[in-house]
Amino acid sequence: MLLAFSPHLDDAVLSVGAAIAARIEQGWQVVVCTLFAGDPDLPVPPGAAAFHRHCGLGQDAVAQRRLEDRAALAELGAVPRHLGFPDAVYRWVDGRPLHDRPGAVLDPGLPAEQALRAELGAAIAGLLEELAPAEVWTCAGIGGHVDHRHTTALVRRECDRADLPLTLWADLPYALTEADPHPAAKSAPEPAHLARKLAAAAHYRSQLPVLFPQGTDWRTALGTAEAWWPAAVPTARAGASGT
Structure with missing residues (x-):
């Protein structure tokens, strides 16, 4: 069984939907x-309300998504699992919305959200134990x-702890305009x-x-090659191979 951790309700399909289809065919x-x-607390922050209007969504935006x-x-032909953590546009830190200005969710200097990360890590670890994926x-x-960023860091950490092989994918559509980290990993x-x-x-x-x-044209943009590659070898496995 393959377990794919997607940050949002579209990321896995947009980034590696064809690769997932290939695995299912196999x-x-x-x-x-x-x-x-997860559903946000109401009322949502102003930035989230603006996002809903831009998307044509109402108060039940996350349920629709x-x-x-x-x-x-x-x-x-894949199986969905939806966890209850709210998207960054809905989160508050110290009484202020995390998404308090356009592009704020891309700011590397955002608060660390340690409590959220602890809960996310525990949820990821629980799913790895429950489902025992091969990949x-x-x-x-x-x-x-x-x-x-939270997803990448925490899945890497929990796979390392569980000694499970991890594959990373290039995030689309971001990867269409960002420097290519693994050009050899592309697959048409x-x-x-x-x-x-x-x-x-x-x-x-x-x-x-x-x-x-x-x-x-989103079809043309998403019709480009997908990219994925093995993450660093887990420390437990690396140590075992050297003995």
């Missing part, structure tokens, strides 16, 4: 666990979104797998206009 069970899929994700993963995939954190999807990815991505109706502004 007979693998694929579970896509979205970490930041979970429905989009279930439909997308059903298109691929784990997650984002590389390209683009610097704080939720992607087979047409059938790409078609399934695009059919799945089409279910994210609230997000595509935001991620791909007017004039950008």
Whole structure:
């Protein structure tokens, strides 16, 4: 079984949907666990309300996005798991919204959110123990979104502790404009797998206009090669190989 940890309700499909389709065709069970899929406390911060308007979403925005994700993963044949942690646009730190200005979620100087990280790490560890996956995939954190950074760091840590192999993927659409960290890792999807990815991505109706502004063909953008590569060898395994 392959367990993919996705920060948000679209990241895994947009980044490696074709690779997931290929694994499922090979007979693998694929579970896509979205970490930041929880309902926000109301009222949402002003930045989140503006995001909802931009996406054409209402007060039940996250519930609508979970429905989009279930439909997308059903298109691929993957199994969804949605955890209850709120997206960065909904979080508050010391009485202030974390997303307090445009682009704030990409700021490397944001508060550390240690309590959130502790809960996230425990949830990830629990899923690794519960599902006992043969492989784990997650984002590389390209683009610097704080939720992607939390996901990358904590999945890496928990896989290290559990001595599980981890594969990182290039975060799309961020990786379309960021420096390529592993050019040799790119893989052109087979047409059938790409078609399934695009059919799945089409279910994210609230997000595509935001991620791909007017004039950008999201099908063309997502039809580029996907990229994934092995993370560093877990320390436990590395130590064992040297004895």
